[in-house]
Amino acid sequence: MKSNPNITRVFDLLEHCVLPVNKNDAFANKVNGEWKKYSATEVIEIVDKVSIGLLKLGVQKDDKIAIISPNRPEWNFIELGVQQLGAVSVPMYPTITIEDYRYIFSDAEVKFIFVADSNLLNKVKQATESLEGIQGIYTFDKIKGANNWSEVTDLANGEDNAQLQPYKDAVKPEDLLTLIYTSGTTGQPKGVMLTHDNIVSNIDGLVEAKALDLLPEDKALSFLPLCHIYERTDIYVYMYNGVSIYYAESMETIADNLKEVKPHVFATVPRLLEKVYDKIVAKGYELSGIKKQLFFWALNLGLKYDPMKPMGWWYDTQLKIARKLIFSKWQEALGGNIKLVASGSAALQPRLSRIFWAAGIPIAEGYGLTETSPVISASILTDFRIGCVGTILPNVELKIAEDGEICVKGPSIMKGYYKKPQATAEAIDADGWFHTGDIGELSEGKYLKITDRKKEIFKTSGGKYVAPQLVENKLKESVLIEQAIVVGEGQKFPSALLVPEFNALKDWCSRSGIEYSDDAQMIKNPKVKEKFDEEVKGLMKNIAQYEQVKKVELLPCLFTIDNGELTPTLKLKRKVIHSKYKNLIEGMYE
Template sequence: MSDTQTLIENRPPSVATLFLERVSATPDAEAYRYPVPPAAGEGPDDWKSLTWAQAAERVYAIAAGLIELGVQPEQRVALASSTRVEWILADLGILCAGAATTTVYPQTNEDESAFILADSDSRVLIAEDAAQLAKAVAKRAELPELTHVIVIDPAGVESGDWVLTLAELEQRGAEYLEKNPDLIKERVGAITKDQLATLIYTSGTTGRPKGVRLPHDNWSYMAKAIAATGLISGEDVQYLWLPLAHVFGKVLTSGQIEVGHVTAVDGRVDKIIANLPVVQPTYMAAVPRIFEKVYNGVAAKARAGGGAKYKIFQWAAEVAREYAKASQDNFRRTGTASVPFGLGAKHKVADALVFAKIREAFGGNLRACVSGSAALAPDIGYFFAGAGIHILEGYGLTESSAASFVNPGEAYRTGTVGKPLPGTEVRIAEDGEILLRGPGIMEGYHGLPEKTAEVLESDGWFHTGDIGELSPDGYLRITDRKKDLIKTSGGKYIAPAEVEGQFKAVCPYVSNILVHGADRNFCTALISLDEPSILEWAKENGLEGKSYAEVVAAPVTVALVEGYVAQLNEGLQRWQTIKKFRLLPRDLDVEHGEITPSLKLKRPVVEREYKALIDEMYAGSREA
């Protein structure tokens, strides 16, 4: 048996056990960094640190406080908060109490929050602030099982019997621990691997979300398997900003506990650009939208610098892609990432002019980024690879504890999601669907045995609903969601995500694009533009002072996008080409339910919302 297999097969029953082991092994090492905004509200944040021992003191106090409130093993404690250090401490406190965390996105509306709390049978809610508390208060009559709400940020909150602040819970827990010093060790020691640890509700594009049941063993496996890939080490500094309510954010906390590196935590997406030079991470996970935004921002800045600057950027972008493709191809064949001399020389010049500045903006120490949750357009991936920002695409679902595949370090291949994690099996079904089996797969959907049976076979194979292909040496390429494949009225199949990804690489102003064409005789697209980029462009093109809606309605803007659509169409098969498009009067957003909190497009919602625009594009065609 290999060392990797031994490591994974001899895993402890829970991450709570791993946490106790980590605290015991490196109590004085730095565990977490977090920002404290200045009291006056102006100036830079002050970053504070917690060692593993300091984190443990708070985690154990939270765990004991929950036990004192009567929380029993496997009972659910809901967590409705943005990404912050208290989210991690609370989650670990829940796990060390033997209870299970129900994650709730802070953007979730009142009705859906109440549904999740009721469906999960959550006994306690840990809410970020007064706004999250208000949702529970409004629905209190519908939540008889909810005995307490704990509020992290006490501003504007009155505590009492039903509402406690997190500080009050920790105080009660610390007092309870004084009387019962072995309490945490006993609770953690009693956890079995198949006990429920986490209940994550998938943001359904249709109907109510489903609760995915992830037992303790899933996270323990993830921690060991991620460490076994060799992609992270105890020397790393991770910048964690992804939503922890989402499985992708949550899995990043398991790997960190296993290897013991530092994690800087701040979920404010608008602070990413400012935080990177401060945190100087060695690795960071993100979703494709972030890389698209950075790419669009760099392109827009170059364009604003005048024609010569933009020409240099375009040349450098081509060099980056050529360099990345050549070095990856060579690595695949020979095991070294060398490139032809002439290309290397061009790359050196492009690096001095463009790429070095991009690396600096990412903090200067970035070894790799992990991208997941949706497909990254290969052209954008190659651009960053050539610029020295190595984006390792990965793949997984809530139902597989997030990380089923990841690209292997130096041997990564842009456009693929890499190889399966050690211990995970993969199979491609006859219709192209990706099937997974292994210790990361969920127990099932909460209270929905029929829905579970639809996707989980009795022998453990899970139907992902994604279509993909495996290379002879085991790299997986996702081609689309099974249910998202479009079949035109001419009988041709189209993968909309592929076309959408190509457009994002071509058009520096795009924010979101939805390709439509199921049962139609040609394809159309709904396009929303990135507001800062297009307003910057508008200034130079006689539209200064106009609102976003006015800019996108202007003929000159439509003509601009038309040029990019024509460019896209040149590289497509005839039946894939976009014959007509419409620019949306506003960007798609989470608030309107058009994209999920992890920034994935909800196709049915967008198609319903903009049905009139879609119908208008097909009016007068043979099928109308």
Template sequence: METNILTGLIARQSARYGERAALSAPDNNGKWHDISWHNLSADVDTASAAMAVLGIREADNIATFSANRPENIVTDYACFNNRAVSVSIYATSSLEQLAYILNDASCPLLFVGNTTQYHIARRAMALCPSLKRIVVIKPIKLDEDDDTSMLWTDFMNLGRQASDEIKATVKSRTASATPDDIATLVYTSGTTGEPKGAVLTHSNYDAAMEAHLQRIDMVSDKDVSMAFLPLSHIFEKGWTYFCLVKGIKVAVNRDPQDIQSTIQQVRPTCMCAVPRFWEKVYTAVQEKIASMSPVMRMLVGMALKVGRRRNIEYARVGRKAPWWLETRYKFFDSKVFSLLRHAIGIDHGNIFPTAGAPVSPKIVEFFHSCGINIVVGYGLSETTATVACFPRVGWEIGSVGTPIPFVEVKIGEENEVLVKSPMVMRGYYNKPEETAKAFTPDGWFRTGDAGYIDDHGALFLTDRLKDLFKTSNGKYIAPQAIETLLGSDKYIDQIAVIGDRRKFVSALIVPDYTALKDFAAKERISYHSMDELVRNPRVRQLLTDRIEEIQKGLASYEKIKRFTILPKPFSMENGELTNTLKVKRHAVNRIYAKEIDAMYDC
């Protein structure tokens, strides 16, 4: 019988690596500790048995509602051992979002991470007839009237005390697993409409793992990866599975807000990130350079020119640099770039996959010039993550790379990117009509993204088709491209471009409040609230000047003519952002209708 890559993976790797570290994670005091392959395998076996004790059957959907924890990985692979399905739910989900997914997937068992998620889950239980049991990973005090929940330690004790019959049942399920089994339901973040569960089978993951083994051939089991993005997102989930397949140690970062300190402690060689992470690093580096002495600024400028020539003009296209350029690059690498990488926490950086939103070419070029291998890619939940990414050589700046092995890409009507691949989902769970809409009559998956393929086979994205709008003057606008351009400015943290059926393009801008406060202090601007500060004429003039400078290369009709500075950020809690931090345009247009109308009334 054909063996699934993920089913039984941890046991196979345990036999190979034994006491070598598979994972690392912080304890409650923030001290990092390793988890060996042997111990991880034992935990997966124990959790597998515990699920069977609780009556979990083959094909049951088991949900996890938690921030990143090693236990999330344990429950995933325990599901696979039982031929059950893993359903990951974002830790920041609301009661309504949680209840919707639990009901849609009819989940009988839910794992939650902490006290906050536990209390939301208890409220959800009253709304979800299928939910029978909650397991809380963090050791907390359960409600006194709660007779349906248990702590992780008690759950694991069930597995340790399981009968030989239960253990035999799990072993039989593992042995009978097939590639057609559903592995995960990955719910889309829902920028429009309700979330949809992408049905990803083991055969989808088998193909994805093999494709990445072929394309991402620069990593080895000597690498260390930081799981920074949510494991509930297909990008981090797929990458972490790939790391486990390769034997790469995975450091599980629990709180995204702690990444600056944890990256310094762990010093990973690999890490998935969204462009916003690198935008913030870029801004911090530029501020540091600006504060240097003239001599040091000149040295850094020379280093960047040499780095760009060596890494962009030669290494990028597979050409060997002349000896004199290589010699100068080695000098600047040791005197400048190595210090930069050390300051970030990636002294021994290997590969840094980056996706989830458009990446500014300026940022890609800058970090590659510094010897930081940002590998831009593109994918969706529905395609088991990667569709395309930078190859080792020959990648094009501004593109999302070339299709990875086993993936076909073509451009359809309205320049839509279409995909055909063994990694494409089976369909949306319980949604036959939505599934039918997602495919062309001849079986190509509709990504909803507009783009083109250049003469080198590189894929370039222009925007989300649903985001494209037309001004009242009949001009088409691609808001994501404008937002990416302006988002690299140090004073702009978030931006939503407006203009559908309007006379001109406008924007709602969430400033970087820290940078804005620094500006106010430098300019001796007094204020009593953030609302007062963002309305200050000098602050407005600052942003006006910077926006005008950044927009110089845009067509007149694309330029932002008016903008409103917001005193508080867009948030998931207010429904303005998805769990992957994408702007929900319909929600923003509704919530800020008054502010938007004001920009067009004057």
């Protein structure tokens, strides 16, 4: 059932959801230290100008327009303006390589490119040097000698917006809306073809399930990359509910922006929640006396919490005190108004779910892929299970294959991979089931639990299968461990490369009377190595014998996107890491 029959194309959200609520801060971003607000009518006026300007530049239906920028209102102005003409947006990460840009521009046959700043302009210029067919590059920042996006909207001055109606009417729900090139952990990126109907049906499913149950007076903070369908669909759901959308200045300013905006909702990934938690714990270690005792008492109390179970009078009384004395500060740090934090893109450690819920910060996990627009399942705040990724959306069918792979059907499944019929046939079988590549199970018959990626499971020499993600999440439960990768394909037992949480390590060294020199030296310290061996041994107690990590090596630096060890969505590029640390890994088995 459609939640709003008037919305059949994504840009219909402007007329039927954003305009009727008529807020003075439909969109907002920070300009020269002040929040610049765009009213609902201003948003629509700018989007229409983008459409008319692109028409004047000769953009036609199905033409491809690339957008490369961190989150800001201009991102959505351009892509909504593109949509109204039936043209296709090609969003791209600001962090990928020049070679990837060149490949995508060529494969998608991009005609116009919009970039945020001078750094991205330089990358794009290099990527387009030998390419034909690029008709214009425009910047969001004002840069001397570069074409600015305002030149596109200026082309609409004095024009009648009514001229857009025939173009809007010509856009059908089944038409291509966007081409999203998945970064993947191996091989060249593939262009995922998503239609208006794909994304509108996903909005319908989320609204019907009440997964993001928001009110028009609410505010959202947007900071996850808009080029990823996860944040982008969330933005559309915010628009559907008439929620004000504030764009964070950058990933570095999120903490400040949360305090300024005081949002009711934001979407995040587990990695960022882990970093928030680690910073809070690091500050706890800096306390002394009764304050430190209270902090860790509250923390240990929170780690036992389950919002779906009665915890008893004595526990509830203690939690009330902990929230007043300790957790209220956590809430203040997030602005004080949080109704919901949506977590996706990877599995969230159950301990983080427990502690944030105990702190009065509800975290709702969801699951999906770019190919599924993206949400397959979402946690409902009144009915979920910790350690699961929610229940299946009402308009999505799911089955677990014999080998444990999650397969899904429904209107939100992609049209296919652009120019790759063979890859499409491999992903979507003859019966229309999309094979996710994830292994999972249904707990209590309805709560989806992800156990691993099908391609990442490895077999030990004893013939036992190991799901590395589960073990890695267990390892990261230690305050001393920031990142972990489990290895051991064809070996007698699993081992792991660990990146310490160096602030916590410094604190432990201080308490243990060990002088701290620098990170690279400390990971070689015999007492530090012994501590990590003990830590891992304790964490492995409840893990099956054949999955237990028996040996570890410590690394001095984090895995990063820039070093090619993480995808833009912060997933481990296992092959790259295995290759880079080949000698270290082999050394653990000698």
